[in-house]
Amino acid sequence: MSETTADTDWYGPDAATFGDRLAAAREAAGMTQAVLAKRLGVKLTTLQGWEDDVSEPRANKLSMLSGVLNVSMVWLITGEGEGVSSPDEETLSPEVADILGEIRAMRAKMKGQAEKLGRLEKSLRLLLKDKNGDA
Template identity: 55%
Template structure:
């Protein structure tokens, strides 16, 4: 399958699973052999899938969707997030670093709050001791 642009190859009414698989693979810049190797299957198996001779098992379907950065629903039906619709995986990496920074900031704030709480508790205990001593 030769893919020029996503608009020219994908028609949800006309494409088969094999068409979607081949198109997404090509848009991902992989050959059949490269994708087959990453999946741990033979190139012939990949060819059979793309030509709708055989269907992959559920675990391989999930792996295909992940490797091709498409939703499983799209791969199976043509509906949902296809090539170019899924979020950029690197955005999760940046978000992960941002979350880690926030966790560190909250942790530092919690340490300061704990120290402040200990200080206020000591002051309260001293005040209560002074009140008890004055009442006696």
């Protein structure tokens, strides 16, 4: 498993969400959610929604986030570019790195399965709509 862990792009689009990257950048900057929300002029629940991937910030807040957290907007959105170091670049024990690698791999598989499920559900709805429309 160590080989996979070393090759994992921790904050890339297949392994992490916008919320994951935002939380990682906030933590790397040593800020709590409450402190960052106050600096951005948003409610704590708004910031929590961003980190939980329930909602996304508007462009002006995204720009402020990248400035306050010292990461690029592109990194926040895609995981590419100037961002925070991946956990595997920090001093982690091999056991912790392996567990984190497995979690990331599972998350990527689950995301793929959820997308596939959504496509199947849409296909089924269209078939049922067509069938009910023909009756």
